[in-house]
Structure formats: structure tokens, C-alpha cells
Amino acid sequence: WNLAIVHMEMQRFDAARDDLQRAIQISPQVAGYHEKLGTVLMELEQWDQAREAFEAAIAIDENLFKAYYKLGQIYERQDDAQHALESYTAAVQHGPRFIEAYRSLGRLYADLGYLGEAAQVLTSGLSVVIEDTEDEAGLHHLLGTVYQQQRNYDQAVDEFQEALRIEPGMQEAMFSLGWTYALQNNRDEARRYLKRYVDAATGTAPAHYLKAAQDRLTQLDGP
Secondary structure (H helix, E strand, C coil): CHHHHHHHHCCCHHHHHHHHHHHHHHCCCCHHHHHHHHHHHHHCCCHHHHHHHHHHHHHHCCCCHHHHHHHHHHHHHCCCHHHHHHHHHHHHHHCCCCHHHHHHHHHHHHHCCCHHHHHHHHHHHHHHCCCCCHHHHHHHHHHHHHHHHCCCHHHHHHHHHHHHHHCCCCHHHHHHHHHHHHHCCCHHHHHHHHHHHHHHHCCCCCHHHHHHHHHHHHHHCCC
């Protein structure tokens, strides 16, 4: 086990996998060994073996919420949305303050078009998150994107503004807020936030986001 931790820190995941397999041979009923093996196998992109390791960990200790969460990530990668939803839901149930699970579950619901369910999950996350943290800002931003998809622009603006209150430099929220103001035909505020985004994100943000913001600014400056 200790060798595995050292090898993980050294990014030597093949060696860490071998160490953990030896640990499991000696003590097969330690759930943490299986869970860590699953994590290492994810780094090695051995998805089926990783899934089996997390399932073994959960069979020993059904309260390992991070194992459910990582199972959800694997199922998503394998385009198994139903099992991913089930795994993220289990992660929330067994780890009710594990915000990553709320974020992933809400995002996946939104990606699948279940916007009501997405909003409900993200709102639940906001009820337990520590206030004025990066986690809270992230949840507000995600919830805003859901409201935007629902064409509920006023609530979307409120969520993006709250995200920026907590994290004033949050580039995604600047972009989303400016874009939503543009959808509301509030040109002044749209220009304000999209320009803030372009100024802050140039050189760091994905090129297609920067181009979208710049193109929208050009449109807003037109007649």
C-alpha cells in the first residue's frame, strides 16, 4: 500500500497497480485497496478493470461515495448514461456533502435534456455546500446554464451574478452572463461582460469560446 502511494506520487501507475494487487492478495477485504486500485486503473485508462475494482470496493463497503462517483465517470466515458446517472445518484446519497457528485449529476441530466431534474439536483447541492466557496460558485454557474437552456433568462442572470460575486474572476460566468444579457437584448450589459471575458480570457480560454464572444461583441456593436 505504501509503495503504491509513493509510485502514484511519482506518476508510476503501472508499478502502483502491481503494488495494490499485491496488497489485495494479502488483505482482500480492505475496501480502500480496491478503491485506490480503481483510481490507478483509471489513470492507465483500463476502464473495465477499474470498474471491477470500484464494484469490489463497494461490495465490501457500500458507503464509499467516491467509488460510486468514479464509477459514474467510467460509465459516462463508456457512453452508458443510465448507469452513470445511477452511480452519481448513489454518490450523492452516500456522500450528501460531496459537491462533485451534485455537479456531475446535474450536468449529466442537463446534457441529456432533463433540465428540471438538473435544476433540482443543483439546487440540492446549493443547500449543503459551504457558502462563499469555489464549489458554491461552480454550482451557481451550472444552475445558471440550466436556466438559460430553459429560456428562464432572469434566473440565469441571477445565478451567474451570484457566481461572480463569489468568484469575481470566474471566466465561464463572465461569458455566460454576457451571452445571456445578449439573449435578453440588453446590449450594454452584454457588451460589458463579454468584453470583461475577452480581456480576462485571451491566451487562456479555448479559442472557440473567445471567437464566439468576439463575434457576439461585433454583432452588438452593429446597428
